[in-house]
Amino acid sequence: MERRVLESLLAGDDEASVTALATLRSGATYWVADRARPAGQHAGVFRHRLQRMRMHGLEPLGLERAVRLIREQDRPVRTGLIHAADRTWVTLLFLTEDGSALVACAGWPLPLVAGKPPL
Numbered sequence: 001m002e003r004r005v006l007e008s009l010l011a012g013d014d015e016a017s018v019t020a021l022a023t024l025r026s027g028a029t030y031w032v033a034d035r036a037r038p039a040g041q042h043a044g045v046f047r048h049r050l051q052r053m054r055m056h057g058l059e060p061l062g063l064e065r066a067v068r069l070i071r072e073q074d075r076p077v078r079t080g081l082i083h084a085a086d087r088t089w090v091t092l093l094f095l096t097e098d099g100s101a102l103v104a105c106a107g108w109p110l111p112l113v114a115g116k117p118p119l
Helices: 003-009 015-025 039-055 064-070
Strands: 029-032 077-083 088-096 102-109
Touching: 003 015, 003 029, 015 077, 015 088, 015 102, 039 064, 039 077, 039 088, 039 102, 064 088, 077 102
Parallel strands: none
Antiparallel strands: 029 077, 077 088, 088 102
């Protein structure tokens, strides 16, 4: 997926989309899956990850909303990731099966390892 296409999909006004777009425009790297998977599988996995993050004191930006939106999705979704250029932030994307629209996104800071972002 071309960067400009992904930027156009992140046109929402929710905080997670705004943050994802700013991250992408600041030189982030990104990846989008070539194929879709059932939305229910993603909803279960990321509901569990949300619980685990909260147990460790982390409140991911938009993940609760993303889990709800993909659970409501009756079609498979494609996933993607945006990694901030400084590797301190990651955004998780859920796109429609054909990649033409954003279903939801969420983001969270990456932990520092020995005071530095992971490689």
